[in-house]
Amino acid sequence: MADGIAIADSVAALRGHVAAWRALGLSVALVPTMGALHAGHAALVRLAAARADRVIVSVFVNPTQFAPNEDFSRYPRTFDADCARAAEAGAHVVFAPAVEEIYPPGFSTTVSLEGPAAAGLEDRFRPTHFAGVATVCAKLFIAAGADIAVFGEKDWQQLQVVTRMAADLGLPLAIVPGETIREDDGLALSSRNRYLSDTERAAAPALAAALRACAAAIRAGRPVDAAVEEARQAVTQAGFVLDYLEARHPATLAPVADGSGPIRLLVAARLGATRLIDNIPV
Numbered sequence: 279m280a281d282g283i284a285i286a287d288s289v290a291a292l293r294g295h296v297a298a299w300r301a302l303g304l305s306v307a308l309v310p311t312m313g314a315l316h317a318g319h320a321a322l323v324r325l326a327a328a329r330a331d332r333v334i335v336s337v338f339v340n341p342t343q344f345a346p347n348e349d350f351s352r353y354p355r356t357f358d359a360d361c362a363r364a365a366e367a368g369a370h371v372v373f374a375p376a377v378e379e380i381y382p383p384g385f386s387t388t389v390s391l392e393g394p395a396a397a398g399l400e401d402r403f404r405p406t407h408f409a410g411v412a413t414v415c416a417k418l419f420i421a422a423g424a425d426i427a428v429f430g431e432k433d434w435q436q437l438q439v440v441t442r443m444a445a446d447l448g449l450p451l452a453i454v455p456g457e458t459i460r461e462d463d464g465l466a467l468s469s470r471n472r473y474l475s476d477t478e479r480a481a482a483p484a485l486a487a488a489l490r491a492c493a494a495a496i497r498a499g500r501p502v503d504a505a506v507e508e509a510r511q512a513v514t515q516a517g518f519v520l521d522y523l524e525a526r527h528p529a530t531l532a533p534v535a536d537g538s539g540p541i542r543l544l545v546a547a548r549l550g551a552t553r554l555i556d557n558i559p560v
């Protein structure tokens with residue numbers, strides 16, 4: 279126990295909690311995270327607690343979803359604060375396994391993905407990322423045996439990948455989306471925002487502002503290609519190096535031909551050494 283919340287560091291311990299809850303007829307939700315919890319994660323935990331009797335928050339910085347050049351070793355680790363935040367938001371157990379518990383010696387199995395995982399968005403810049411995400415999520419789902427798992431819309435492509443995987447593999451749980459929580463100036467909360475310098479932080483809201491302007495333009499009848507190009511220029515002019523800014527079908531993430539159907543705008547861009555992503559509906 280820490281801060282009034284139980285901590286399970288093994289799958290066996292986690293299953294013990296879940297078995298006790300199941301014996302009482304209680305429903306169970308899982309909120310997968312990499313820790314460094316902020317108000318966006320807390321909102322997911324509150325949503326989970328509203329939908330299920332018991333809530334597990336997993337805190338696991340998953341090495342297989344980081345490329346060698348990414349920030350695995352310096353990813354923020356704030357475990358005690360995470361436990362307090364999870365408890366305050368209504369979680370009952372924090373599942374915090376060691377890397378070897380998830381990836382024992384000889385581990386050789388990876389979920390292979392197509393469809394939304396190969397849409398040419400995050401996967402173009404992080405080619406091994408979603409295989410790592412999907413594999414660890416499958417393991418977490420099986421370990422927890424939860425009825426629902428809650429994921430943030432902030433990572434829209436991840437949400438579609440995990441939703442597709444759960445449907446395709448017939449995993450016996452529902453994937454529940456939680457809305458993106460933002461700062462007052464529109465910047466989506468992210469564990470990586472703490473890397474921004476003061477100057478970068480001041481420029482960062484331009485990313486969400488460009489998406490909002492793009493969505494408004496498309497709704498007003500501007501051709502999608504023109505509106506997207508203007509948004510790309512706005513992001514670049516704000517000082518970002520753009521990885522992508524695209525208009526896509528919300529579920530398949532296929533490119534959209536025009537503004538007649540549902541559209542999700544997705545962006546990834548770098549401010550100095552920090553890479554930010556965001557997305558909104560049109």
Ligand code: AMP
Pocket residue numbers: 310311312313318319321322428429430431432433456457458459460466467468469
């Ligand atoms: P991570 O930040 O990678 O640990 O993400 C854990 C979960 O929190 C994922 O489902 C994310 O989509 C979600 N998440 C991250 N940031 C936000 C946010 N600003 N609002 C809502 N959910 C978020």
